Amino acid sequence: MHGLELLVPEAAASVDSIQFKLILGGTHQQAYLEQHATIQPTVFRSFQQIAWLHEQLGQLSTVFIPALPEPPKTDMMDDQDYVERKRLQVARYFEKLIQRPPLYNYPSFVHFLSNDMSPAQVSRAKGVLSFLRFSRPSKLTRAKFHSYKVMEPVEGDENELFHRHQIYILMLESYFGAMAESLERVIQLRDGLADTLTDLGDTLIETTQSKYQLGEGISYKDLQRALDRKMQLFGMLMDELGFLITRQGKEEAMEYGDVVLGYKDSMDGLKTIFNTRTQRLMEYVESAKNRSRKRDRTDRLKLRMGLHANEVQAALAEEQQATDALAEHKKEFDTCQSNVKEEMRLFEGQKTRSIDQHDLLCPTAAAV
Secondary structure, three states: OOOOEEEEEEEEEOOOOEEEEEEEEOOOHHHHHHHOOOEOOEEEEEHHHHHHHHHHHOOOOOOOOOOOOOOOOHHHOOOHHHHHHHHHHHHHHHHHHOOOHHHHOOHHHHHHOEOOOOOOOOOOOOOOOOOOOOOOOOOOOOOOOOOOOOOOOOOOOOHHHHHHHHHHHHHHHHHHHHHHHHHHHHHHHHHHHHHHHHHHHHHHHHOOOOOOOOOOOHHHHHHHHHHHHHHHHHHHHHHHHHHHHHHHHHHHHHHHHHHHHHHHHHHHHHHHHHHHHHHHHHHHHHHHHHHHHHHHHHHHHHHHHOOOOHHHHHHHHHHHHHHHHHHHHHHHHHHHHHHHHHHHHHHHHHHHHHHHHHHHHOHHHHOO
C-alpha cells in the first residue's frame, strides 16, 4: 500500500523532552485506517516513545531502518530553533519509514499510532534523547559487512551485483563523512567571519564617540556630525551582516549537515540488510550441498542394492527431505534478495530527493 504520509507539523519542548504532533495523511490514509482499526489519524508522541519504536523496528533485519537522531543536551530544550531543527529531523525519519510497507504494517508501528501506546513505553537507552546535532562525526565503531565467497554458484545468486552495492555503500559512507567534516569547517569559518564583522561594527561605532575629530573650529562640526552618522550606520550594517551570517547561513549549513550525517549513519542500516542476505545465502548454499550429498549417497546405494531395497527407500526419503529444505531455503533467499534490491531502490530515491532539495537551500555548503 503506497500513498501514505506521516507528517510532523508541530513540536513543543518541556524541561527534558520534546513532544511531536504526528498526522497520518496521503491518498491511502482511509484504507490504512480501515485495515488497522486502532490507529488514530493524529497522535502526540515524545522523542523517547519514537526511540522505543525505533528499537522495536530494529528487530526486522531484512528492512532498512533509518538512523535515529542522537541524544540531546537538555540545556537546549528552551531554544526554539533547536526544537524546530529536531522537528525537521523527526519528519525526515518518518518520511523514510512510511514508504516501507513491512514497517508501517509492523505490529509495533500500528501500536505506536494507536491509543494503546503508553507514555511509559520509552527507549531502554539511558538519558533523554533529543535531536541530531551537527558536530564532528562520532568515532563509534561502524557496522561491517559479513564476507562470504560462494565456491559453487547456486541458482538466483547475484553475488557480483551485491558486491558492487557493498563497495558503493562503503564509498557513500566515506563520502558523507568527508562532506560532514567539510561542512563543519564551513560553519567554523562562518562563526569566525561573523565575529570579525561584529567587532568591526563595534569599532566603527566607537569612532563616533568624539574621540576622533576632523579638526578644530565651528566649520568642522557639521562634517564631524555627518561622518558620525555614516559611521554609525555602517557599524549597524556590519552588526546586521554578522547576525545574518551566523543565523541564516550557519543554520542552512547545519540543516544540510544534519541530512548528510543522517545518511552517513544510515549506512549501518543498509549493512544490516545486506548481512541478512549473506546469511540467507550461506544457509541456501549449505542446503544445496546437503541435498547433493544425499543425492550422491542415494545414487551409490541404487547401484549397489537396487531401487527397492529398504536402505535405498530410506535414502530416497532423506533426499526428498533435503530437496524440500533446499526449496524452502531458496524461497527465503530469493525473497530476502528481492527485498534488499527494493530497499536500495527506495534508499537511492530518498537520498537523491534529500540532497537535491538541500542543494537548493544551501548551494554553498552543497558545493563543498
